[in-house]
Amino acid sequence: MLEEFHEQFNQRHQYSRDWKARNNSQVIGYLCTYFPEEIIYAAGLLPVRLLGGHEPQDVAERHIPTMFCPFSRDVLAQGLLGRYAYLDGLVDAFTCVHMRNVFGSWTLNIPLKYQYYLFTPVNVRNPRAKTYWAIQLGKFQKSLEEFTGHPISEAALDSAIQVYNHSRNLLRQIYEMRKSEAPPVTGAECMEMVVSSQVMDKQEHNQLLEKALVELNSRKDNRQTGVRLMLIGSENDDTEFVRMIESLGSTVVSDDHCTGSRYFWNEVVPGKDRLLSISSRYMDRPPCPQKDVEDIRFRFLHIKQLAQDYNVQGAILVQQKFCSPHELDFPALKAFLQEEMNIPSLFLEVDVTIPLGQFRTRVEAFLEMLQLQLV
Amino acid sequence: MIKLHQTKQLQMWQKAKELRLKYFKEVQTAKEQGKTLVLVDSGSFIELPAGLGGYACLEGHPYGATVGMDLDFARECAEATEARGYARDLCVYTRNFWGSMFLNRYYFGGEFPKPDFTIKRSLCDTESKWLQVCCEHFHIPSFYIDFPLYPDSRTDKEDIDYLATQMNDCIEWMEKITHKEYDDEQLVRAARNEFRTTSLWAEICALNKAVPAPLDQKTIYTLYFPTVVSRYQDETVHFYEELLAEVKDRVANNIAALATERCRLWDDGIPPWYFLRLYRYLESYGAVVLGSIYTYTLHGAWADQTDGSWGRARTPEERGMPMKTREDALRALSLWYLEKPIYQGMCLPVSKNKQLLRIIKEWHIDGTMMHLNRGCEGLVLGQMENRLALLKEHNPVTIYEGNSADKREFDESQVMDRLDAFMESLGMKKLDS
CATH class of the missing domain: 3.40.50.11890 (Rossmann fold)
Known part of the structure; x- marks a missing residue:
């Protein structure tokens, strides 16, 4: 499924x-x-x-x-x-x-x-x-x-809000499963769920998510979780890259990507003024670095919460080359993860096509270091 | 035998240089003089602290550019920033500014001045993050004014309301953090000066439509500086009033910036500040560079004139807007900022296409050179589309790559070769050949 x-x-x-x-x-x-x-x-x-x-x-x-x-x-x-x-x-x-x-x-x-x-x-x-x-x-x-x-019509807006909120709710339920000691779903699978939701009719996609929830609730396999990783960064829809990471003794249990949790994390709170409700949802969502401009870095606080909730042991910072908003955040974020949370991170700069072999070596080295620390 | 135009040195040029130095010294000594030092990006809302009394604005962009002219110090600054993990491809003004701040060395001597607070805004991806890091470094607070960026001159009531109410919020915030009472009359005065300065500057630049051109781009870089940093001051208004009179006189008497003018070029983007002699080099072909959207409109107020041409915008008071209260001043400032043409071009390329095509016609431009500046993505946005739009209308264009304030990304010989080839394609030969 x-x-x-x-x-x-x-x-x-x-x-x-x-x-x-x-x-x-x-x-x-x-x-x-x-x-x-x-x-x-x-x-x-x-x-x-x-x-x-x-x-x-x-x-x-x-x-x-x-x-x-x-x-x-x-x-x-x-x-x-x-x-x-x-x-x-x-x-x-x-x-x-x-x-x-x-x-x-x-x-x-x-x-x-x-x-x-x-x-x-x-x-x-x-x-x-x-x-x-x-x-x-x-x-x-x-x-x-x-x-x-x-x-x-207002009814059409209400219906759209309901469909989109349902999608967000289903994805949150699936993400919730990733908190467990042995997540029944991989990071690559989750990314595919999210990016497919961005290109499909949400009503049809919701039906797939509902079936997936049922399947995941009874899924049994012998996959070892390994090191619990979080992916953080700019746009990333390269599921093969995530699969490679997860093939090396790790599981991506959480993320801060616009092809991941940032896309669906919060719902529209319905109100009489529909447009204000929609506006509020987007202003309140987990911010992209481009929108996180206050003295307090709310994005970092959100990442901290995710890392705690999902028991993250290491982070891979993924950045599209030349992505200025993320480039401007990463040095501070790397320090924040290490100093505030004792979470080591690996920075990878990606292009249209990823040098999988080279990245594999770097990820392997990072995971080995983490495994030593965890032991 | 080429016809020579009459030429003479611009009298106000020296004064402009004095104003520039005075500005940087004001920033340096602000604290000693008991003034509030406000950190801003590229000069938006620099009138707002006026009601607090004595103040100076440390502006990121002009400082980053100035550092870029000193190759050794710029390299030290860039390396200090890169050593902290920041990417080399980030905005070069940011890297120069941060580097100077991290090294705690102000270019004009002494330690890097610590601002009291910042007023943030964001037209590109960098500005607000730039100041965010500064706030963390100095442990100072900031106020963010969200600027609605549109591809056209959008001045709907809600846009003006949005900007004006945020400015008022900023004033109340400044009162709170500085414990100073805000004087609205000073704000009104600063706003009036802002309108007058930027309108005068557009009027001066419009005079460069004349053949021969009374001003050239290299001189304009010095002349436009006060519009960036001190346009709210009485002294700046007086400077531009005198400059306008002098430039008018030059036009009336056919006094050229370049005696050998026979080719008129337009410039696009921020120049390589450490290599301004490229403008002098072009003069060897009899080519005068007339200006750029950057110098003309960064803080120039432009509008369509009744005859369809582009000229200075009428100030809010000239349009009948009241200017007595704080609210009057904030609404007028909001309108003024929202109308700025450079912001429209920074939104989508289609807006700048239109601006460039009208400039080429009105300023009698023979060719355009574009600096694909790796140091500023905000002004490179849409530049390739601008090029295509000009070519589509049979306007010659050349592009050279570089970096406005990081010479490590500038290949001088390649750029010169490209400019030579461009001049040849325009049918120009060096005057001494």
Whole structure:
């Protein structure tokens, strides 16, 4: 059953095309998980997160120079190569400069029926941010209504919120299982669950999650947990890389990734003002470094809580090369993990394709060091 | 035989240099003089502390750039930052600033001045994290003003409300942490100066449409500096009033920045500060570089004129906005900041495409050179799309890679070769050949 997530993710383009045909509707791509998908879903459209293809390419450099993160160039390349030809629209929230570059180039070079740029507060803890962003969400809703020609009713918003909250709740339940001494699910499997949820109709994905929960509750295998690791860092959807780590005597029991817990950790608290409720959810979610700008580093506190709850013994810090928000956080985070929590960490800088052999050696050495410490 | 234009040295240039040095000294001696020292990024909201009385603003960007001109000190700073685990590809101004701070050496002498607090904002990924690290280093508090960044001049009521109320929150916060009573009249005065300075600067830059051009980019780098660091001060307004008069006189009398002007170039991005002689080198072709969006609009206030051209924006008071109370000043400042064209270009490339195409037409530009500056991703955003947009309209463009304040990432001979090739492609030969 869990292979289904792997399959769905790998077949994501075909899935979107089929979904369009089945539902006689349209697909909207989004570039960052700070975009409020619920509103797109409430309009009867399929929100799909754009992700890289992990294949060498030579088409993006004409538009985005190599000083920007490889993920952003990979995503744009996927668009330029026609992999996302089925997209009807593209939207972007104001987050990192790298993904805004993708949006800027995509909208200038690839035909779209619809596009929307949504300013999103940087200081999400600013007490005025939620109300202001709710107004911006209202403008986005109006724009979407004009695009589809149909109003988005309160009932549709309620339904979308309910579907998305259910997804978040199911993923939290699965993550909860990872706290156990012998987690029944691996980090690679969890990552596949999360990234597949970003490219599928949430209602259909929820059905898969429900089945997975049942299976995991009775799953029995002889897999040794080994060292309990946490993955922390920028966008990372390379499940083969996670599999490699877990093949070396470790289990990834927790993460702070936008392809992991940061995506779904908190739910929308329903209220009379739906847009304010959605706004609050995104402002309150575990922050990306780009949004963690206060004197107190709330992101670190969240990571600390996760590390404690999941009994983490070591952390692998994964960063897309040139990802400035994470580059700016890592030195302080590495010190925080070591000094505040006595958690050693290994820093790995990744590109579109990962040098698996070289990384294997480094991870092996890191795990050996941890095993010695744990003994 | 090439026609020579009349030329003479700009009288205000020396004054501009004095103002620059005065600024850095003010920062250095702020504490001795009993002034509040406020740390900011690249000069937003530097008027806000005015109501506290005497103060100076330590601005990250100009300091990082200045350090970058001293190759040895810049290398020491970069290495001090990198030794703490920070990546070499981060914003170079940040690395230079942090390095100087970690080494506790202020470029103009003595220890690195400790600010009292910071006012943060974020137009790129770096600015707010930059100051976050500074706050941790100095154990000082910060206030964050969230700046709505849009690809167009968006000044809806809610955007102005959002910015103005945050500024008011910041004022109340400053009162609380400094235990000083805030004088709204000083704020109004500082805001008026801000409007006047930035409007004057745009008016001066618009005069560079004239042929021959009265100003060149290398001189402009010195002239624009007070708009960045002290535009809220009376002295700065007076400086630009005098400069405007002088530049007007130069235009009226056809006094050129470059006597041999026969090719007009546009610049894009932040220059390699340690290699400004590239502008002098281009003069050997009779090429004058007229300016850049960076120098013209970082703190220049621009607007469409009635004849469709680009010129200075009318100040809020000229538009009939009241300027008596704190609320008046904050709303006017919000509007002013939200209208800034450079921020629109930093949002999406489509905005800067339009700006560049109109500049090329109005300033009679023959070619554009773009610095793909590895030291500032915020201003490189969309630059390749800007290039494509210019080429699509048959405007010659060349790109050179480098780093504005880290010479380790600058290949001088390669850049010179590229510029030579570009000038040849424009049909230009060196004047002495």
